[in-house]
Amino acid sequence: xxxxxxxxxxxxxxKVSGGKGGRTRLSFPVILLIIAGGxxxxxxVRAITGAQDITSAGQIxxxxxxxxxxxxxxxxGLWAERAGVVNIGLEGMMILGTFFGAWAGWQTDxxxxxxxGVLGGMAGGLLHAIATVTxxxxxxxxxxxxxxxAVGFTTYFAKLWFNTEEASAKGGSPKQSPxxxxxxxxxxxxxxxxxxxxxxxxxxxISDIAGVLRGLVTNLSLLTIVAVxxxxxxxxxxxxxxxxxxxxxxxxxxxAAESLGVNVYKYKYIAVIISGxxxxxxGxxxxxxxxxxxxxxxxxxxxxIGLAAMIFGNWRPGGLAMGAGLFGFADALQLRNGGQSVxxxxxxxxxxxxxxxxxxLYRKSYLTAAISGVLSLGVLVWxxxxxxxxxxxxxxTPYVVTxxxxxxxxxxxxxxKADGMRYRKGQGK
Amino acid sequence: xxKFDKERVLLGLAAPVLAIVVAFLVxxxxxxxxxxxxxxxxxxxxxxGSKSDSQVxxxxxxxxxxxxxxxxxxxxxxxxxxxxxDGQYRLAAFFAAALGGALTLPGIVQIPLIILCxxxxxxxxxxxAGVLKVTRGVSEVVSTIMLNAIATAVIGYLLQVGRLGQLxxxxxxxxxxxxxxxxxxxxxxxxxxxxxxxxxxxxxxxxAFWFTLARTRFGFDxxxxxxxxxAAEASGVNVKKMIVTSMLFSGAMAGLIGMPTLLNDSYEYGxxxxxxxxxxxxxxxxxxxxxxxxxxxxxxxxxxxERGSGQLEFQGYDKExxxxxxxxxxxxxxxAYEVVRRYGLKRQQRQVGAKLAAQARNSEKQEVSA
Numbered sequence: 001x002x003x004x005x006x007x008x009x010x011x012x013x014x015k016v017s018g019g020k021g022g023r024t025r026l027s028f029p030v031i032l033l034i035i036a037g038g039x040x041x042x043x044x045v046r047a048i049t050g051a052q053d054i055t056s057a058g059q060i061x062x063x064x065x066x067x068x069x070x071x072x073x074x075x076x077g078l079w080a081e082r083a084g085v086v087n088i089g090l091e092g093m094m095i096l097g098t099f100f101g102a103w104a105g106w107q108t109d110x111x112x113x114x115x116x117g118v119l120g121g122m123a124g125g126l127l128h129a130i131a132t133v134t135x136x137x138x139x140x141x142x143x144x145x146x147x148x149x150a151v152g153f154t155t156y157f158a159k160l161w162f163n164t165e166e167a168s169a170k171g172g173s174p175k176q177s178p179x180x181x182x183x184x185x186x187x188x189x190x191x192x193x194x195x196x197x198x199x200x201x202x203x204x205x206i207s208d209i210a211g212v213l214r215g216l217v218t219n220l221s222l223l224t225i226v227a228v229x230x231x232x233x234x235x236x237x238x239x240x241x242x243x244x245x246x247x248x249x250x251x252x253x254x255x256a257a258e259s260l261g262v263n264v265y266k267y268k269y270i271a272v273i274i275s276g277x278x279x280x281x282x283g284x285x286x287x288x289x290x291x292x293x294x295x296x297x298x299x300x301x302x303x304x305i306g307l308a309a310m311i312f313g314n315w316r317p318g319g320l321a322m323g324a325g326l327f328g329f330a331d332a333l334q335l336r337n338g339g340q341s342v343x344x345x346x347x348x349x350x351x352x353x354x355x356x357x358x359x360x361l362y363r364k365s366y367l368t369a370a371i372s373g374v375l376s377l378g379v380l381v382w383x384x385x386x387x388x389x390x391x392x393x394x395x396x397t398p399y400v401v402t403x404x405x406x407x408x409x410x411x412x413x414x415x416x417k418a419d420g421m422r423y424r425k426g427q428g429k
Numbered sequence: 430x431x432k433f434d435k436e437r438v439l440l441g442l443a444a445p446v447l448a449i450v451v452a453f454l455v456x457x458x459x460x461x462x463x464x465x466x467x468x469x470x471x472x473x474x475x476x477x478g479s480k481s482d483s484q485v486x487x488x489x490x491x492x493x494x495x496x497x498x499x500x501x502x503x504x505x506x507x508x509x510x511x512x513x514x515d516g517q518y519r520l521a522a523f524f525a526a527a528l529g530g531a532l533t534l535p536g537i538v539q540i541p542l543i544i545l546c547x548x549x550x551x552x553x554x555x556x557x558a559g560v561l562k563v564t565r566g567v568s569e570v571v572s573t574i575m576l577n578a579i580a581t582a583v584i585g586y587l588l589q590v591g592r593l594g595q596l597x598x599x600x601x602x603x604x605x606x607x608x609x610x611x612x613x614x615x616x617x618x619x620x621x622x623x624x625x626x627x628x629x630x631x632x633x634x635x636x637a638f639w640f641t642l643a644r645t646r647f648g649f650d651x652x653x654x655x656x657x658x659x660a661a662e663a664s665g666v667n668v669k670k671m672i673v674t675s676m677l678f679s680g681a682m683a684g685l686i687g688m689p690t691l692l693n694d695s696y697e698y699g700x701x702x703x704x705x706x707x708x709x710x711x712x713x714x715x716x717x718x719x720x721x722x723x724x725x726x727x728x729x730x731x732x733x734x735e736r737g738s739g740q741l742e743f744q745g746y747d748k749e750x751x752x753x754x755x756x757x758x759x760x761x762x763x764x765a766y767e768v769v770r771r772y773g774l775k776r777q778q779r780q781v782g783a784k785l786a787a788q789a790r791n792s793e794k795q796e797v798s799a
Binding site: 088127131135136137138140141142144145146148149150151152153155156159160301304307308311390392393395396399400402403406407408411 | 459463510512561565566567568570571572574575576577578579581582583585586708711712715747749750751752753754755756757759760763764767768771
């Protein structure tokens, strides 16, 4: 009897280690080293090719602004998938966010617009939860349905609400809302100018760091700060509280969670509604910070990219932030007409591919080595033979990068075990 | 056995009918809430949608939607979510149009060549996603979404003067070189407008779809993989090969989507070539439950809604309401299918249970004595 009595505590142990993923993770210093290495490589490329814009404050600032909506969509995906619900409806929820954000934003205060955008996204999340959790519809099918519905709904109401007399007097049209006021931006006064001075000299590495830092402290929207805080908050709530533990248990093994008294349906509902709210915030950011208006088709598939960033980040907030940053960087290149910058980055690609080829050769994996080598050579020829990359390819850069990164890393990723599975109450009985 | 089938058909019909009724009710509420009289709007749509020129429009538009629905359904049947049909058909139609414009062969040679080119391009583009899935484990949902965006960029790059594009006489519109007269597809001379001959190809494609899935070993394997990958693997099906093959088939079918428009209507690929039909195809495949006849009904319904809503604009309504109707239909239909499926399952269990209980009652005496 004493044996069974003492055997009660141990089962908590695997749960805790399960929360850490049970795999070797990158420690903080290693991540810093990787970032420093990346920066070093970028400065080398800049110094060699003279593409000064790669690490300029303007580029970084634009990258950050583009990264926030993608990151918020990804964070939305993270909440839902950690509770075991795949949310491909993020795009639709984001569209609802842009629409309601701009709708409330032009009539009142932009912050009320943000709130309205979040609520709009949450409504989309609620719909997804009803379909997937209560009715058990396939998650991807429900998500697609919500995307179609969101487009139909916003197109109809945009024509109705943004084309009234008052709205069109202020610049509204059937496909566009009147502009709203700006959300306050902050600049760290002395530091920004001082970093700007250093940046101008184009010193190797030092100016690059200055440029990056300056981009991060100049004209920073308050909503960006909110978004960063939400990342931290998500990590703390999901990984450091018992609420988060229960929520993640629904994504790993709902039957076990249910047997331990967790109300799986409730947690899934909460997670998917929060997920919608996050995506809605990303949409509101697009409508209130990136531009000041709602525009039909403004999200441009960022909900999907957010989902890709989350997978890229291995279903963890830190990795997701890195993924969002990468896509934001590529997105910003395209906005800033970055033919020259992307052309310079080709050189980096040559080096990376050549390195990969040598490494695979060393590991005696000849086929991969040959493919990498040929690709590297091909990119080198492309680099030497041209001066700039056509703008269409710049546009495609984020998608090509996603595809490359996913195909290189997909097998090392681990998604929540019960992610995307239908779950009915009492299944385990 | 016959009786059981009838019940299944009834249950199968219940879901879409339920969904469409609910969708119209929801739309009525939306219309009423925005201060418009709903039922008058529906009457306008039905009146206009059933006119003879509307019927021709619906058949022609429906041809395109039908092919899109089939392309998506091939993937769905084995649990592959080919979100990339959109990029596949656009890229395919673009290259087919470019090839068709460059050649001047007799139609009997050239038309099959154009169609073949479209199917191959579509299959190759979809194949990328299939290969990435089986070799690198990349989810086809994400990779096909990326491939859609990349297809847009590729077309944007190539459709320029000096590459594969050319300006029209007015100098305002860029498109591929128009197809020669000889490679225009035949039409049915109906009044007031002709019905596109490509509807014949679409019907053949539908029959081929049904035959392949229902009557061949390949189709059986495909459906098995869709129901349970591990069970199929255990019974000797090469799942990886099946994934790549069905992506190729889905892409080849996607290649056909642009053909009715190209060969019967526009005869060139320009900036006004229809986009987004891949996503419509997803909705139609869901609506038609991946069944060739169901998809045909879904495609016609979709085309009818679009046609009917066009008239609303002249009567003080907003034609954009059609987006709401379509969205609500799709959401309702996926929920309705699930509800009906579960009801059918329960009913079946009850029937089997009752049968077993009756058997047990009959043999009770012997069993007790044993």
